[in-house]
Amino acid sequence: MTAWRTRRAGPGDADDVVRIEAAAFGARSWGEQSVRESLDMPLVSVLLAGATDAAPVGLAIWRDLRGEAELLAIGVAPPARRNGAGMALLEAVLYDARRAGATRLYLEVDAGADAARALYARAGFEPVSVRQAYYRDGADAVIMQMAI
Numbered sequence: 001m002t003a004w005r006t007r008r009a010g011p012g013d014a015d016d017v018v019r020i021e022a023a024a025f026g027a028r029s030w031g032e033q034s035v036r037e038s039l040d041m042p043l044v045s046v047l048l049a050g051a052t053d054a055a056p057v058g059l060a061i062w063r064d065l066r067g068e069a070e071l072l073a074i075g076v077a078p079p080a081r082r083n084g085a086g087m088a089l090l091e092a093v094l095y096d097a098r099r100a101g102a103t104r105l106y107l108e109v110d111a112g113a114d115a116a117r118a119l120y121a122r123a124g125f126e127p128v129s130v131r132q133a134y135y136r137d138g139a140d141a142v143i144m145q146m147a148i
């Protein structure tokens, strides 16, 4: 399995962040402007994952809620999936969120996103509630949380 390197994205990574987000989320992309804005938002961190000496292929975006944290997005470009990048990003978010003082991590996931739900379950997240028809296409959202 690839040895993944994760790091916090800076302003010079904006094009990579936009590229990876679009590849990972497709029709569910936030859109280029919102993705670029996430790099400047207070208390929001963008992490990138890539194989050593290669372009990044995955990203995670999380928000520090001062004592708690929220995972806003995690995505890996399709050709790089199922090789550990998603879990490496999640572990990096957990590490950074703990260092920021968070004791709980929340997220919301499309009830039909089987890969993401499997990743979160494997990491130890538990479902808290379901928001019916939460997404524009009518899909339900599952709210999950984990003590960290």
Ligand SMILES: CC(C)(COP(=O)(O)OP(=O)(O)OC[C@H]1O[C@@H](n2cnc3c(N)ncnc32)[C@H](O)[C@@H]1OP(=O)(O)O)[C@@H](O)C(=O)NCCC(=O)NCCS
Binding pocket: 024, 025, 072, 073, 074, 075, 076, 077, 080, 081, 082, 083, 084, 085, 086, 087, 088, 109, 110, 113, 114, 115, 116, 117, 118, 119, 120, 122
């Ligand atoms: C969810 C996502 C980030 C996972 O990234 P990834 O790099 O493929 O994940 P990993 O390789 O680290 O997988 C870790 C574990 O998660 C589970 N998992 C990941 N993808 C899975 C799939 N398609 N089916 C079943 N289990 C899966 C497995 O337990 C896996 O471990 P294993 O490969 O040893 O069995 C990726 O599929 C993705 O970008 N999906 C589209 C975006 C999305 O839905 N994001 C979440 C909402 S914000």
